[in-house]
Amino acid sequence: MHDPGGAIRVLHVDDDPDLADLTATYLQRQNDRIAVETAIGADEALDRLDDGVDCIVADYEMPGCSGIELLETVRADYPDLPFILYTGKGSEEIASDAISAGVTDYLQKEGGTSQYAVLANRVVNAVEAVRSEQLLARRTRRLERLIDNLPGMVYRCRNEPDWPMETVEGEVEELTGYEADTLERGDVIWGEEILHPADREEMWERVQASIADEGTFEVNYRIRTRDGETRWMWERGRGVYEDGDLIAIEGFITDVTEREHREKRLEETTARLEALFEQSPDMINVHDAEGTIYEPNARLCEKLGYEREALIGMKVWEIDCSIDSESAAEIWARMEPGDSRRFEGEYERADGSTFPVEVHIRRIDGDDEPLYAVISRDISERRQRERDLERVREEYEELIDGMNDTVWVISTDAEFLAVNDAAVERLGYSREELLEMGPHDIDPETDPDEISALIEGMLEDGTQVFETVHETRDGERIPVEISSSPIRYRDETVILSVGRDISARKERERRLERFASIVSHDLRNPLNVAEGRLELAAEECNSEHLGHVGDAHERMNALIDSLLSLAREGELAADPAPVDVADVVESAWATVATGDAELRVAVEGTIAADRSRLSQLFENLFRNAVEHGSTTSQTESDDAVEHGAADDGTQPGDVAPGPGVTVTVGELDGGFFVADDGPGVPENERESVFETGYSTGEGIGFGLPIVEQVAEAHGWSVRLVESEGGGARFEFTGVDGR
CATH class of the missing domain: 3.30.450.20 (PAS domain)
Structure with a gap:
């Protein structure tokens, strides 16, 4: 990996051979620099890393080894190899884990083929960034060897206000950003482009005065580098004379920016500490190992009622009546430099009154003796508050x-x-x-x-x-x-x-997230393959059927997005508006494989609802009624809505409904109902059907829980009772507009 603009070898890792092949086709069509090899699963990918790979693009959910686990294995031996997680399962948790494992980029799969242009661009950017960093690292190593040999620059210049340079050597470019020959040719003038404007006049005067007196000078000043950064320089120089005339100046210049900043920070810190000491709301004093106070702050003087001069020289036990000289000396003797202690005491004012204090003492040794800093706080109000709190706690608990x-x-x-x-x-x-x-x-x-x-x-x-x-x-x-x-x-x-x-609710949300993973990985991948193949087929032939296939793909994408929104976000009624109930009912019935089943619509008017969610509710109930009203065996209808999620990829023709079931949508006072004349639901199971994961077969059990959540999102109530025909009747009440 050397040339940032060279060819790029990509290893695409996926558990779906069709999707892997399609991704390779589109990536190579997007950028002719990209050459894609595919590996089915993590084990095959690891076996091919030594062949020379510039970038890995991997799915997240794969059998045996996830994309994150593959990333961690790759990072152990190839810490700088670009790795892009390209997955249909997207969540903040996965993104966080990928970032922690050192992923280069993270991209979620989407519908359509435009995503491949984004993926190709991410691949190129990641590889070029690494290659550029490697080139920069080699240049930096050479530069560091040069810096080790000379920590500054030497110069000879004319003694003129602009300081035009005749020769410069050493770390010229490192200090100023300019190459040495630009200064020597006069393309860049030290006194005009480099010396800080605010220091030019003072520099000239100081150098001239020093040379005139001693023939040498030593100064600190600022410069502006080529990129506009301000740095501090230290310079020592001398005059060069010929026949008694000053003809030039020679000297050495080095960067002392960090030293200047450090000294400035020290000055600022000292000033802040002094201000904090005097202006602190706490009482502070410093005493020696004999207990003699020699540095009280203003707050201590104020609280005790002493003048500063009176406190200086007093012993600490003269103001803290809770201790004596022996116990205090014992405490101090056990303290090492940096140790601290906390205890409560009783301070006595100059007038003899006392007040409780909380005392923090820390040993801060001076140059030649142990010193102790004491910070005290009046806790009179806290003591009173504790007494008050203790009194009312019993009242609260009642x-x-x-x-x-x-x-x-x-x-x-x-x-x-x-x-x-x-x-x-x-x-x-x-x-x-x-x-x-x-x-x-x-x-x-x-x-x-x-x-x-x-x-x-x-x-x-x-x-x-x-x-x-x-x-x-x-x-x-x-x-x-x-x-x-x-x-x-x-x-x-x-x-x-x-x-x-809310443990039970969180567990339900976890199961919904697992469902989202199933939808995202197991449905989105084959749908992406189908969309890609459809686009390739459209380039080779012209058929009226292709447009219908594309419409079906669009519908499937919409259904998947709807389910993901339900499972991950719960946004089930995002945009309620007046909708014609009968119209939604007819449309929903047309999307379900109904066989010989019959629909009766006995509802009119409009209600306030999100049309897409309401359609989803009816589709789930219709599919549930038709499939459970069927005489077909369970093995022919494993994915009935009660045993699986509506919109889970079931296509017309997957279910063979039996004859005779009639589904009725009718009006209620304050709502509507959906009933059928099928076998119904036993009374002891009617509450369970709304639980996520409930199933009487092998399905995943999301259909009727989705119905309940759609209703709750609209502010409706739903209950399951027996219909007049002995089947199931779902009643929805609290509906606006009915």
Whole structure:
């Protein structure tokens, strides 16, 4: 891999030979620099890496070894080889895993052939970037050898305000960005293009004065490099004389930018520390190993009521009446440089009154003696607040005990004030332990700053509802939905937080994500092959049938997108609008393999619904009724909607429905129904049919759960009862417009 513009060898890894062959065809047609070889599966790909490959393009989901696992194996031996994950299974989790494993690029498969132009462009960009980096690395190594030999530049120039250079050698280009000969020829003038404008006049005056006095000079100044960067230079030079006349200047220049920045940062840090010391809201003093205070800050003087001069020279136990000289000396003797201690004490003011403090002491040795920095904070209000909180905790617990969901009362400082019995039982901590904790201690996914922001948002906007995870004492992670609201109790604002276990819902979402994976990988790949082959066929012949095939592909893509949206996003009613129910019913019936089944439409008017989702609902119910009303054996109809997802790739002709079933769509008060006169559903199973994965056969069980979710997304209620003919009757109520 040398020439950035040379030929590119691509190894395409996929478990689908047809898709791999099609991808190779289109990539080579997009760019004649690309030569594609295919490998079916990860094992074959690994065997061919030593043959010389410029880029790997791999699917994600393959038997035996996923695309991420292949990437990790490749990275072990070929850390810089471009690797593009080209997959039909796209999710934020997969993208994150790919990035962590060192993927070069990530591209999700789409419908149509335009995706191959994008893929070819990604391949070329990735390979050219690596080749350019390799060229740059070789040049950098040569440059580093030169830099090791000379850490700056030497020069000879005329003693004129523009400092025109006669000779320059060394790291000229590294320092200035200009080549040495451009300075020597006069194409670039040091005093005009390089020396910083703000330093030119001062530089001239200082150099002339130094040469006149001592014949030599030493200066620091700024330059502007060719690319506009400002750098600091240190220069030492001397005058060159002939017959007593100054004819030139010779010297050495080196880059001291980092040193200047370091000194500036040190000055700024020192100034900030001094300001913090004096302006700190905490009380600060520095004392020696004898306990003698010699550096108090303004806050300590103010709180104790002493003048600064009076505090200097006092002993620490003269202001902290909770310790004596012996116990203090024992603490200090056990502290090594850098060690710190924390304890609570009692400070005494100049007038004899006292107040509680929290004390932090750290050993910070000086040049020739141990020193101790003490930072103290008045905790009078905290002590009073603790007493008040202890008093009201019992009152809070009386309010929230007995509720089934976990309930907490949280202070606006994000501390637990009270917890109910359900929280104690589910999290595994004692009540006393929980009251020493806060929300961030049981929520590993939300840091304290986020919790503080949530509380602030509640105080401003009211109730907040969000999902998170609670971790039990045993390390179990429980997904929960939190509803938190600010309430006013005994003249105090607190947060009442109720947590509901949503483990079952999360498991249902996981199964939906698995379904999305099946749709994305097992349906999208063959559909991409079909679309590609159709386009190639259209180039070779002209047939009226090809257009119908293309329409079918478009419909299949739309159905797949619809299912993916359902499984991954839940956006089931994105755009409700007035729709004619009878029209949608007739259209949906036409898309289902109905055989000898009969449709009766007894509904009129319009309702507010998303037409695409409503059509999906009817298609699922029609296919379910027709296939379960069939006299055909189960083995002939494994993919009935009740046993699998609608729009899952089933084509007309895949099912052989039996005769006689009649499907009726009629009106209800506040809605509509879909009924059939088939065998029906046993009463003890009618609730189960809406559960994701429920099946009486070998299907994957997504059809009727989709019906329920479409209804819920519209705000409708659905229930399954027995029809007049003894079959199934699905009733939808709460429908706007009916």
